Amino acid sequence: QIRELEKTIAVLPFENWNTEEEYAHMGDAIANEIITQLSKINEFHVFSYTSTSQFKGSDKPSIPEIGKELGANFIIEGAVERQKDDVSIHVQVIQSESDDHLWAEEFKGKWEDIFTIRVEMTMRIAEELKVVLSTEEIEQIDKKPTENIEAYNLYLLGKFCFSQYDDKKIMESIKYFNSAIDLDSNLALAYVGLAQSYQILVRHSYLPRDEGYVKAKRAVSKAIELNATLGEAYANLASIMAEFDWDFYGAGQEFQKAIKMNPNSSEIYSSYALYLLWMGRPNESINTIKRAIELDPLVPVTNGWLGAIYFYADRYDESIDHFNKMLALFSDFNNYPYAYLAYNYALKGLRQEAIYYADRALSYTDTSDILFCHLGWVYALSGEISKAKEILSKLQELNMRQTVDPFQFAVVYSGLGEHDKAFDWLLKAYEVRSGMMVSLNIYSNSFFKNISSDPRYIDLMKKVGFEVD
Known part of the structure; x- marks a missing residue:
């Protein structure tokens, strides 16, 4: 039965049996290292620590519930204790649906032998899950960093x-x-x-x-x-x-x-989806970010990008629906969904809703956050000019203490309808080679919608390297 099940694996945060502050990271570190090692085995699909870290502590759901939420057939959990030069790691493998404990073992040794212990744990887990390793996989597992x-x-x-x-x-x-x-x-x-x-x-x-x-x-x-x-x-x-x-x-x-090199990395697919979006390929971007979520379903940032890509693809209702679901799923990840709900409603012309969500987002957003200037754009577009100018003023104050990307000022001025000032700041952004300039393509139908037909905008897009018809 084990051999027939797809090897989808979630490694939960390990309990930390240390009391010393210097070893406070050990539970997270060992779980992360097991994830890294198991990911070298092609037959395994291992969820990232970002997805599993929320199941930390004594109040976590049952193993069957965790398995169902992640789509993991197998759960690995354990505990670690380090005493100066000695380390003890307890590991167990559980079949999630039945909650059957398939295997448990304690690995003891000197901390200086942690690489050998790491290999032993990986090989034993593979053995218990009935996986035959290739020579190349064994070489990768044996390799010391x-x-x-x-x-x-x-x-x-x-x-x-x-x-x-x-x-x-x-x-x-x-x-x-x-x-x-x-x-x-x-x-x-x-x-x-x-x-x-x-x-x-x-x-x-x-x-x-x-x-x-x-x-x-x-x-x-x-x-x-x-x-x-x-x-x-x-x-x-x-x-x-x-x-x-x-x-x-x-x-x-x-x-x-x-x-x-790594066809099962959610992180790589997530980055690639963002690149595809910059290149003006939203449909490919959506398919790619969905693949990232499929590989690692509970990463808030990755889920947030799906909603964002819907927004940039002019699929406002799908974006709104997605972010509302996110608010229910990720209670500690509020500012991003609230901000994008505000952006969506602003472009739909629903001013009251846009302002409501902008206010909510602002309460969670620091002045230096990239979302901050975009909320100024929402207020400007929705008729709250004083609030937009207040955000502009705070950005100017911040710019006196640390460097603020000129692109951020351009976003607010665009919302305010001050086109010449928007272009002045965009030109500065170009001159300092702002990383945000790669967003010109996708902003042309959103934050810079009212200036994107201006020849100056088209000229900037060409200078950055975009192909413009």
Whole structure:
């Protein structure tokens, strides 16, 4: 029966039996590492930690309920305890529908032997799930990321901080990744972590664009130089090439490499869907983001992109319906659905609804968030001119303390109908090579709808590298 079931696997957050603060990340780190190892086996479809992390703690649903919600036939859970140089990891595999415990084992050893323990756990899980591994899969599972155990520990700490998806925590992750690289300059995964961290911080206007993107590209290029088999590195490089270099053709080629290397990565499909959207291919983008959700159904950001793509494809009712479902499904992910509900209603001409959801989104949105300027556009379009100008004023204040992407000012001025000012800021965005300029194509029928027929807009699109009829 086990052999016949599709090997869809969810690794739940491991219980942490440590009391020391320095080992607080161990439960998350070990679960993440098991996910990484199992993902090297072609027959396994392993859900990401982002999807499974919500089932952390004693109040989680039953195993059959978790399996049904994720679409996972098998659940792996366990606990980890580390005492200085010693580590103990308890692992069990459960068939989700029947709640039958198929196998459980405790792995003990020295922390310096964690790579050997990691391999043993992976091989035993594969054996219990009746999977025969190929020579290539065994080689991938056996491969050590580093010979330096302290570098590996620092990498795990960086990965843990990065997974919090908080700008300050991501800054902290950079310190850990760099410290890991100081101990082992050949640790490719740490360079991938650095590249992803820098790119997100630039997108969130937390780092100056020039500094962040140059460091991101340098880091991801080094990762590929060290390990040419990392699909996530090629996807990261593709995003950087599109946003930073405006090399759309080259980015597409790198995405194809990434998908070929890791055809079951929700993260890669999600990034590729965004690229397809930038290229003005919304139908392909929708199919691609649906594939990402199919692979990893409970990632809020990925689900949010499906609703966003519906919006940019002028499918407003589908977008509204999707975001309403998201609000019910992800109670802690509010600002993004509220903001896009506001955008949809604004373009449908339903001012009262647009303002209502803009107000809701604003209560969850920081001034530095990219959503902030778009809410100014909603208020302007819906007749709340004073609120739009208030947002503009706050952006100007923020711009005196840190660099604000000029593109954000253009969005608000477009909503206010001040076309010349919108173009002044768009020109500045072009001059500093703002990553947001890749949105010109999809904004032409949304946030810049009222200026997109202007020759200046068409000229900017051509300069960025878009093909314009």
